[in-house]
Amino acid sequence: MRLSYPSNIKVIQVPCSGRVDILHLLKAIEDGADGVYIAGCLEGECHFLTGNLKARRRVNYVKKVLSELGIEPERVEMYNLSAGEGPRFVEIAKEMTERIQALGPSPVNLKRAA
Amino acid sequence: MSDLKSGSNLEKVLRAGHFAFTGECGPPKGANVEHLKEKVAHLKGMVDAVNVTDNQTAVVRMSSWAASTIMLQEGVEPNFQMVCRDRNRLAMMSDILGVSAMGIRNMLCLSGDHQRFGNHPQSKNVYDIDSMQLIALAKKMRDEGTFMNDEEIDVPPRLFIGAAANPFAEPYEFRPFRLAKKAEAGADFIQTQCIYNMERFREFMKRVVDMGVHEKCYILAGVTPMKSVGMAKYMSKMVPGMDVPDELIQRLQGAGKGKVAEEGIQFALEQIQEFQEMEGVAGVHLMAIEWEHRVPEIAERAGVLPRPQV
Amino acid sequence: MIVADRKPLTEILEMIDDCDNVLIIGCKGCVTVCNVGGAKEVGILASALKIARKKEGRTLEVGERTIERQCDPEYIELVKNEVGSYDAVISMACGVGPQFLSNAYPDQRFFPAVNTTFFGGAVQHGIWEERCAGCGQCIIHYFDGMCPIARCSKSLLNGPCGGSAGGKCEISKEVDCIWDLIVRKKMENGRLEDLLSVRPPKSWDTARDGGPRRSVREELVQ
Numbered sequence: 001m002r003l004s005y006p007s008n009i010k011v012i013q014v015p016c017s018g019r020v021d022i023l024h025l026l027k028a029i030e031d032g033a034d035g036v037y038i039a040g041c042l043e044g045e046c047h048f049l050t051g052n053l054k055a056r057r058r059v060n061y062v063k064k065v066l067s068e069l070g071i072e073p074e075r076v077e078m079y080n081l082s083a084g085e086g087p088r089f090v091e092i093a094k095e096m097t098e099r100i101q102a103l104g105p106s107p108v109n110l111k112r113a114a
Numbered sequence: 115m116s117d118l119k120s121g122s123n124l125e126k127v128l129r130a131g132h133f134a135f136t137g138e139c140g141p142p143k144g145a146n147v148e149h150l151k152e153k154v155a156h157l158k159g160m161v162d163a164v165n166v167t168d169n170q171t172a173v174v175r176m177s178s179w180a181a182s183t184i185m186l187q188e189g190v191e192p193n194f195q196m197v198c199r200d201r202n203r204l205a206m207m208s209d210i211l212g213v214s215a216m217g218i219r220n221m222l223c224l225s226g227d228h229q230r231f232g233n234h235p236q237s238k239n240v241y242d243i244d245s246m247q248l249i250a251l252a253k254k255m256r257d258e259g260t261f262m263n264d265e266e267i268d269v270p271p272r273l274f275i276g277a278a279a280n281p282f283a284e285p286y287e288f289r290p291f292r293l294a295k296k297a298e299a300g301a302d303f304i305q306t307q308c309i310y311n312m313e314r315f316r317e318f319m320k321r322v323v324d325m326g327v328h329e330k331c332y333i334l335a336g337v338t339p340m341k342s343v344g345m346a347k348y349m350s351k352m353v354p355g356m357d358v359p360d361e362l363i364q365r366l367q368g369a370g371k372g373k374v375a376e377e378g379i380q381f382a383l384e385q386i387q388e389f390q391e392m393e394g395v396a397g398v399h400l401m402a403i404e405w406e407h408r409v410p411e412i413a414e415r416a417g418v419l420p421r422p423q424v
Numbered sequence: 425m426i427v428a429d430r431k432p433l434t435e436i437l438e439m440i441d442d443c444d445n446v447l448i449i450g451c452k453g454c455v456t457v458c459n460v461g462g463a464k465e466v467g468i469l470a471s472a473l474k475i476a477r478k479k480e481g482r483t484l485e486v487g488e489r490t491i492e493r494q495c496d497p498e499y500i501e502l503v504k505n506e507v508g509s510y511d512a513v514i515s516m517a518c519g520v521g522p523q524f525l526s527n528a529y530p531d532q533r534f535f536p537a538v539n540t541t542f543f544g545g546a547v548q549h550g551i552w553e554e555r556c557a558g559c560g561q562c563i564i565h566y567f568d569g570m571c572p573i574a575r576c577s578k579s580l581l582n583g584p585c586g587g588s589a590g591g592k593c594e595i596s597k598e599v600d601c602i603w604d605l606i607v608r609k610k611m612e613n614g615r616l617e618d619l620l621s622v623r624p625p626k627s628w629d630t631a632r633d634g635g636p637r638r639s640v641r642e643e644l645v646q
Contacts, residue, residue, distance in 0.1 A: 023464070026471040030478065065468075068433045069476045108478040199578070203625065225585045228577050230595045239578070243625045246582035250622055262625065280586030288584070288607045291620060295582065299622045307586055354587040354594035 003086050005093035017041065017078075018051025025062045025076055032109050035100040037077040039092060045082065052080060072103050119256065119302060120274035122219030123191045124163040126424035127397075128303065128332045133390055134397025135418045136193060136305070136334060137161035137409055140170055141181035150181060154188045156406040160413045162421055163220050165305070165399070168195040172232020179213050186217055193276065194218045197226025202242040203251070203262055210255055214271030222276040222305065223248040246299050249277050253300030275300055279333075280307035281318035283355035290321040297330040304331055305399040308338040308349075309385065311357040319394050328394035335389045338401045339412065340378035343367050379412060386416045425454035425545065426518045427552045428461065428538040430469070436514065437476055439535040443511035444483070446473075448537070449503060449525070450490030451517035458552055460538055461516030463490040469516065469537060494521030500528045507532050543574075560630025560637065566618065568609045573626075575602035581623040 014020055017040030028036040038059060040052035056078045063073035077096060081088045104110075118125055127134050137157045142149050157164050164185060168178035175181075182192035194213050196206065213221065225245040229237050243251065251262055252275045259270040277296040281289050293304060309315045315335070322328055340346045343366050350358035362381065369377035382400075389395045398418075402409050413419050440446050448466045456462030470486040477484040487510060492499045494517035507513050507525070512533045515522040522534040542554040557574035564571045573579045577595045584603030587594025593601045610616045628634065 023467050023471060026468060026475065030471050030475045065433065065472050066475075069472065069479065071475070071479065108475055110479075225578055225580065228587070228595045230577075241579045242628065244578065244580040244582050245585075246580075246622050247625045251625075278586065283584065283586045283588045284590065284601075285584070285588075285604055285607050285611075287611065288616075288619075291616070292582075292584075295620065295622055354589045 003090045005090045006097040008097060009093050016046065016048050016051040017055035018046070018048055020055050020058065022058045022061055025058065026065065029062075029066070029071070029075065029106065029108060032106065034103070034106045034109070035075040035077075035096060037079060037092075037096050039079050039081060039089065042080045042082050071107055074099060074103065075106065120219040120272045122163065122274045123424065124193065124220050125274040125302070127162045127422055130422065130424050132422045132424070133418065134332065134334055135161050135413065135416075135421065136163045136165065136397065136399045137406070138165040138167065138399070138401040138403075139181075139185070139406060140167045140404075141176035141178060143173070143175050145176060147184060150176070150184055151188055153406045154185050154190050157409055158188070158190050159421060160410050160419065161400070162397075163191040163193045165193040165195055165222060165401075168197045168224070168226070169200060169232070170227070172199065172227050172229040172234070174233060179209060179216070179218070182213065182218050183216050191220065192218055193220040193222055195222045195224060196248065197224045198241055198244055198248055199226030199229060199239050202240050206243070206248065206251065207255065207261055210252055210271050210273070211267070214273060219272060220274045220276060221252060222278065223252060223301070224278055245277065246295060249275055249296055249299040249301050257300075274302050276303045276305060277301040278307065279304050280355050281309070281315055282307060282311060282357035286314070286318075289318060290325055290327070293322060293333075294325055294327045294330075297327050301331050303334060303396075305334045306336040307355060308336045308401060310349075310362055311359050312385065312388065313359075314357060316392070319392060323394040328396070332396035333394055334397040334399040335385075335392075335395050336399045336401060337382050337385050337389075338403060339375075339382040339405070339408075340366055341375050341405065342378075343374055346378075379408070379415070382412065383416050386418070425457050425543070426520075426540060427458045427542050427544045427554075428455055428518050428540045430460055430465070430516075430538050431536070433472055433476065436469070436535070436537055437473065440473070440484075440512055440514065445485035445487070445510050446512050446514055447487040447489060447503075447506055447510040448514045448516060449494065449521070450488075451492075451494045451515075451521055452490060453493045453495065453517070455517055455538065456490075458546070459550075461518075463488075466490055466516055469514070494518075494524055497524065497528065500524050504529070558631070559626075559628070560634070561627065563626075566623070567606050568613070568615070570602050570606050570609075572602055572606065575600075581626060 017038050020038050025036055038055050040055050043052055046052045059076055059078040062076045066073045079092045139153050166178045166182045169175055178195050182194040185192040223245050229235055229239055252273055255267060255271055256273055259267050261267060279293045346358055346363045346366055349356045366374050366377050386398050389398055448470055450461050450463050450466035466488045470488050474484055474486060489503060491502055507529050512535060514535045514537045515525055516537045519540040522536045525534045543556040543558060544552050544554045547553050554574055559573050576583055577593050584601055588601040588604050591601055591604045593599040610619055
């Protein structure tokens with residue numbers, strides 16, 4: 001299966017979505033990412049039991065921080081899919097890209113450009 | 115009757131063995147004396163004393179002692195309420211002396227609703243002492259003639275001391291004990307929360323009588339006529355410690371359009387009749403909320419008129 | 425421990441509005457344990473503030489530092505070379521921290537980043553509850569290990585009041601009626617007797633009502 005996903009997405013591999021910290025997500029936004037999402041395993045199927053559930057809570061925390069700062073919380077998202085679902089991975093990548101394109105550049109970048 | 119504790123009309127009525135009948139009146143949300151006098155006029159001659167609420171449900175109103183004084187001038191005996199939420203022990207003692215000096219002779223000691231649901235939820239509450247300790251404080255001032263710190267009082271207050279009891283708050287098993295504790299603290303009379311669940315109230319009174327508490331203080335059963343189905347549902351769901359059985363709500367619903375209030379009064383009358391015969395119950399406390407003008411009719415139909423002259 | 429909550433970011437941003445660089449100082453004591461003001465939260469706050477400033481097109485330099493305790497001059501001393509190099513300093517400790525810092529470095533401005541709430545503990549991961557009111561005269565042994573001063577909304581010593589329903593307090597379904605718990609435990613353990621006599625008024629002179637308090641241990645004073 002050689003599926004292609006949007007090239008603007010930079011994939012960072014981690015052993016488990018539970019490894020992703022609040023600060024990783026925030027730093028991505030701080031450093032100029034227009035959006036950031038976590039692709040974790042299906043809920044209930046985490047090899048470490050609750051890694052993906054923790055990841056979801058952290059995503060929600062960051063959404064709250066962004067809202068407080070007047071930045072669209074939709075720029076951060078949590079997705080769950082199994083490792084075997086290549087087409088689903090592509091679908092999510094496209095979906096997220098479309099969402100961010102609709103939102104436009106992050107306000108963090110806008111001012112810098114101006 | 116020189117051994118009277120306060121000489122209040124309520125005390126005399128109860129001492130003489132009459133079935134007491136008390137009313138309630140909330141002071142105005144302002145300095146509207148005329149409105150207060152109007153409400154009080156409906157109650158004159160209909161009840162033995164009228165409770166004057168103290169920032170009830172933590173909503174600011176004219177002070178209970180001031181409204182009590184106006185009531186007294188109108189020829190109606192007040193039952194001055196005091197809550198522990200808004201005063202520390204200094205303010206309590208000075209108000210006790212103050213009301214006694216003004217000729218007020220009944221005082222009801224309450225914890226007070228928490229300010230969270232009132233109209234100033236940002237306020238700081240006091241709760242220096244609780245309602246039990248307030249009862250004991252009033253008794254100490256009256257009977258021992260001393261302040262809380264044992265300093266002597268020059269002319270102690272004369273007050274008939276009351277307290278509240280809620281048979282429908284949990285834990286149910288403890289409620290008769292808490293009532294007994296209020297009697298031990300010094301309550302001369304008790305007024306209960308509005309009663310709708312007669313079954314549970316009968317059980318409660320049976321335990322109270324078994325414990326002999328009714329011989330230590332007079333117990334007045336609380337009655338509030340339901341004005342509408344909405345009021346019944348609201349009380350059932352929204353008011354903590356209120357027990358409104360479904361059968362009562364159904365009965366009100368079954369009354370048909372325009373007849374619910376009459377059905378509510380009918381239920382109240384049935385209650386009053388049963389309380390008159392119930393062992394340990396010395397009277398009824400009628401809390402006709404914003405329905406003062408209906409009190410004469412209810413009193414008349416309940417057969418409690420004319421009120422005894424003692 | 426002392427429990428706190430982080431202030432809204434907008435409030436913190438307002439405090440530092442005229443600053444181009446700030447130092448955030450965390451504390452490894454209570455606020456680290458309740459996940460509000462330790463090294464990690466310092467990092468998160470630093471990033472959030474920088475994002476906010478970038479959005480406005482302004483830059484903000486943020487220094488990050490976390491010390492053992494902010495309630496001890498010994499550790500406050502350790503930041504002496506840093507505090508002067510910033511426009512202002514944000515403390516993520518309880519209310520004690522910014523005061524000790526202000527006292528030690530009178531030329532600098534110190535802003536609190538947290539709202540200190542209560543003395544309590546974690547009843548489950550992520551949920552803390554109040555347990556002590558610091559009244560200066562502990563009486564929990566009368567109530568089978570439960571404090572009605574801190575845990576009853578009306579601090580009743582002769583509860584429960586008429587607002588107790590379903591084991592909950594009248595103020596909120598989220599709040600246990602501590603008097604319901606006390607009565608039930610006394611009943612279960614056959615000690616109801618303890619609750620049958622009137623408990624006298626409490627003396628509040630050891631509490632905050634007696635004025636700001638001070639504790640002196642002669643054997644330690646040098």
